[in-house]
Amino acid sequence: MDTRKLISLVALALVAFLAYSSIFFVDEREQALVSRLGKIVDVVTEPGLHFKRPVFDTVVYFEKRLLTADAPPEHILTGEKKQVEVDYFVKWRIVDVRKYYLTYGSVGINPLRIEENAVNQLSDYIKNALQAQLGDRTIEDVVWKERDVIMKNLTAIANERMMPFGIEVVDVRIKKMELPDKVRGSIFDRMRAERARVANELRAEGAKQARIIRAGADRKKIELIADAQRRADILRGEGDALATEIYARAFEQDREFYAFYRSLEGYRNAFTGKDDVLVLDSDSEFFRYFDGSRPPRK
Numbered sequence: 001m002d003t004r005k006l007i008s009l010v011a012l013a014l015v016a017f018l019a020y021s022s023i024f025f026v027d028e029r030e031q032a033l034v035s036r037l038g039k040i041v042d043v044v045t046e047p048g049l050h051f052k053r054p055v056f057d058t059v060v061y062f063e064k065r066l067l068t069a070d071a072p073p074e075h076i077l078t079g080e081k082k083q084v085e086v087d088y089f090v091k092w093r094i095v096d097v098r099k100y101y102l103t104y105g106s107v108g109i110n111p112l113r114i115e116e117n118a119v120n121q122l123s124d125y126i127k128n129a130l131q132a133q134l135g136d137r138t139i140e141d142v143v144w145k146e147r148d149v150i151m152k153n154l155t156a157i158a159n160e161r162m163m164p165f166g167i168e169v170v171d172v173r174i175k176k177m178e179l180p181d182k183v184r185g186s187i188f189d190r191m192r193a194e195r196a197r198v199a200n201e202l203r204a205e206g207a208k209q210a211r212i213i214r215a216g217a218d219r220k221k222i223e224l225i226a227d228a229q230r231r232a233d234i235l236r237g238e239g240d241a242l243a244t245e246i247y248a249r250a251f252e253q254d255r256e257f258y259a260f261y262r263s264l265e266g267y268r269n270a271f272t273g274k275d276d277v278l279v280l281d282s283d284s285e286f287f288r289y290f291d292g293s294r295p296p297r298k
Contacts (some may be wrong), residue, residue, distance in 0.1 A: 014034045021054030026061075033097050035109075043097050060109050062100070064092050066170060067118045073178075074127050076134045078142055085178040086130055090122060090158065091170040099166030122162060126172060129157040140191065143177055150174070 026032050030046040033040060035058050044050050045064070052059060076086055094100050102115040127162075133150045134142050142150070151174055159169035173283040 017054075022051055023049060024052055024059045025049055029063070029065050030061045031094070031097055032063045033062065033101055034058070035060070035179060040098055040101065045097075048142070058109065060101070060111060061142075062094050062097055062114075064094070064110055066091055069122060070138070071123045071126070073120070074125075074130055076130050078134050079136045080137055080138055082139055082179070084134070085141060087175045087178075088100075088126070088130075088136075088154075088172060088177065089171050090126065092122065092162070093161075093168050094166060095168045096166030099164070101166075103165040116194070118165070118167060121165075122158065122169070125161045126154060126158050129154050132157075140194075147174060147177075148264070 002220055024032065026047050027069050032044040032050070034042040034044065034052050036053065036056050040050075041057070069092060071088065072092070073085045073087040074085055077083055079127050099115070100118070104114045104121075106117075125176075133153055137146060137150075154172040155169055158172055250257075
């Protein structure tokens, strides 16, 4: 191979190398920071093919997606000076690559090491925020009463602290809170006693309301019965008066027939069965209509 061809091949290879070194590709899940001799010259957030100066420019890729920091559990003192173990995780994202890199890029250009440095600082802020949130609350507030409020406050505090460094804290979630064994039993006993007290109060209030309702129903019952009895007496009196009036008119129209009719009613009431026996004098007025030889009463 002659010298001219060799030079051409070397030049072609150099051009290909320079062309390849001048382009870089950004995925839609990433964002890129371009630095030139240690100085930031560009931040690329749009996906696609981009250009840079070969040899002199360095491209560092960072996640655009939501990241998760699963920190080790922290031991925090509550307002009752009781220690609880808090296990949590943080959802965060890089919103300003320039600030993020200038803050945590002292460890080099390795994105994983930069991320580790950021997570360490984030964990410190959240640990301090946890102590501030739990330090003036009771065990019951921490474990179940105000857990959602605590997580919301932690998210707001951590986001405010980390935003100047190009990080947005989206959410802080408490996975679990564990009490020490020597504390757990007494706390649970106190919680049970509190629940039992509330249950007894509710039962007592229910029994009181039941007595009030029962007394009202009994009073209403007595009033209804008394009113019904009064109306029955009135109706019975009216019926007796009407019957007496009817009897009187019947007696005036035909006294003998009325006497005969009343005697028949007496016979029917006196002899209700086949075995009934009535012993009276044969001259008694009761049997007057059984003896046809006796003259009718005038």
